[in-house]
Amino acid sequence: MGKNGVHDLGLFAKIISINLIGTLQVLALAAEHIAKTEADENGQRGVVINAPGILLKPMLMTVSEEFRDGLATGVPFPKRLGDPSEYAQLALSIIANDYLNGDVIRLDGALRMAPC
Incomplete structure (x- = not known):
C-alpha cells in the first residue's frame, strides 16, 4: 500500500523488467563478448x-x-x-x-x- 492505495502491478512489472531483467540480459550478452576478446598485456578483457x-x-x-x-x-x-x-x-x-x-x-x- 502506498499513499494512493494499492501499487500498480503493471508499473511494477515494467520497472522490474527494465531494471532487473534488462540489466541481467545486457550483462550476460556483454560478458559473453568480453570473454571472447583477446586480453591485453595485463590480462584484462574489458570493463x-x-x-x-x-x-x-x-x-x-x-x-x-x-x-x-x-x-x-x-x-x-x-x-x-x-x-x-x-x-x-x-x-x-x-x-x-x-x-x-x-x-x-x-x-x-x-x-x-x-x-x-
Missing part, C-alpha cells in the same frame, strides 16, 4: 559498469516534475539530481584506472531513499 542510479535519464523523465523535485530535495549535496554527463565522466575515470576492480561506487549525492 563492466552498471546501475547509474537516480540521474536525469529517460526513465526518470517519465515521472512528474513534482516527483523529480521531491527526489532532489532528499539529495544532501549538491541539492539536485545527477546529470548523465556526470555518470559518463565517472565511467571514463573507471575505465582509465586499471587498478579499480570489483567495487561499488555510489554516484547519488548521498541520496538515501525514505520508505513510502
Whole structure:
C-alpha cells in the first residue's frame, strides 16, 4: 500500500523488467563478448559498469516534475539530481584506472531513499 492505495502491478512489472531483467540480459550478452576478446598485456578483457542510479535519464523523465523535485530535495549535496554527463565522466575515470576492480561506487549525492 502506498499513499494512493494499492501499487500498480503493471508499473511494477515494467520497472522490474527494465531494471532487473534488462540489466541481467545486457550483462550476460556483454560478458559473453568480453570473454571472447583477446586480453591485453595485463590480462584484462574489458570493463563492466552498471546501475547509474537516480540521474536525469529517460526513465526518470517519465515521472512528474513534482516527483523529480521531491527526489532532489532528499539529495544532501549538491541539492539536485545527477546529470548523465556526470555518470559518463565517472565511467571514463573507471575505465582509465586499471587498478579499480570489483567495487561499488555510489554516484547519488548521498541520496538515501525514505520508505513510502
